[in-house]
Amino acid sequence: MIRVILTDIEGTTSSISFVHDVLFPYAAEHMADFVREQSADNEEVQAQLKAVAEESGVDANDLDALVDVLLTWIREDRKATPLKALQGMIWEKGYRDGDFRGHVYQDAADKLREWHDRGLRQYVYSSGSVKAQKLIFGFSTYGDLTPFFSGYFDTHVGAKREVQAYQNIRDELGVEPDTVLFLSDVAEELDAAAEAGMETILLVRGEVSIDTTYPVARDFNDVDKLMSEID
Ligand SMILES: CSCCC(=O)C(=O)COP(=O)(O)O
Numbered sequence: 490m491i492r493v494i495l496t497d498i499e500g501t502t503s504s505i506s507f508v509h510d511v512l513f514p515y516a517a518e519h520m521a522d523f524v525r526e527q528s529a530d531n532e533e534v535q536a537q538l539k540a541v542a543e544e545s546g547v548d549a550n551d552l553d554a555l556v557d558v559l560l561t562w563i564r565e566d567r568k569a570t571p572l573k574a575l576q577g578m579i580w581e582k583g584y585r586d587g588d589f590r591g592h593v594y595q596d597a598a599d600k601l602r603e604w605h606d607r608g609l610r611q612y613v614y615s616s617g618s619v620k621a622q623k624l625i626f627g628f629s630t631y632g633d634l635t636p637f638f639s640g641y642f643d644t645h646v647g648a649k650r651e652v653q654a655y656q657n658i659r660d661e662l663g664v665e666p667d668t669v670l671f672l673s674d675v676a677e678e679l680d681a682a683a684e685a686g687m688e689t690i691l692l693v694r695g696e697v698s699i700d701t702t703y704p705v706a707r708d709f710n711d712v713d714k715l716m717s718e719i720d
Pocket residue numbers: 497498499508512568573576614615616617618621622625649
């Protein structure tokens with residue numbers, strides 16, 4: 490019986506376009522100024538820049554080179570933990586200034602509320618930092634959805650295509666893995682979650698035809714129906 494929902498964000502609760510056409514360009518536009526302004530006194534920013542230097546091999550004191558690395562990683566959609574941490578810090582200002590709101594599909598917002606009220610525990614697992622996750626749901630187009638979540642996981646537990654990451658999440662949740670339903674639009678992520686013993690549903694939004702062995706949901710209403718079949 491499913492007791493825990495674990496959901497991806499990009500392509501699952503929220504549109505890929507919002508992440509790639511709004512969030513990533515905003516981070517790219519503000520990265521240089523943010524790094525230059527914050528690197529003098531902000532210890533969290535300094536720690537992330539040190540990690541960027543270690544991962545890329547560039548000089549930790551060369552801010553221009555570090556910014557170049559970060560902009561390249563954004564273009565490549567690299568799921569590097571320090572990039573994700575810095576992006577979250579930059580997006581906070583955008584959300585607070587009202588430059589954008591977090592895109593969440595209506596069916597996802599409705600079901601997250603309903604499942605929460607039904608007693609399901611709900612968690613997020615995304616490559617975006619925990620801070621970024623709280624922002625997209627906290628400043629969403631449907632208001633503050635964070636009360637519906639019991640917790641958040643990012644790449645600190647591991648990469649989303651690695652089985653170990655889901656084993657780490659399972660251990661942190663302290664539940665039997667087959668009581669956890671993982672939702673994602675990426676089959677390789679479902680492969681890893683399934684290998685860790687979790688139940689899985691593939692979100693395929695839009696009219697894309699897909700050849701897969703996973704149960705396919707077009708939206709969270711479909712997930713709700715498929716979930717009752719798992720039980
Ligand atoms: C938390 S919203 C921004 C998501 C993000 O930065 C990202 O890279 C999405 O990656 P995912 O692995 O969740 O598809």
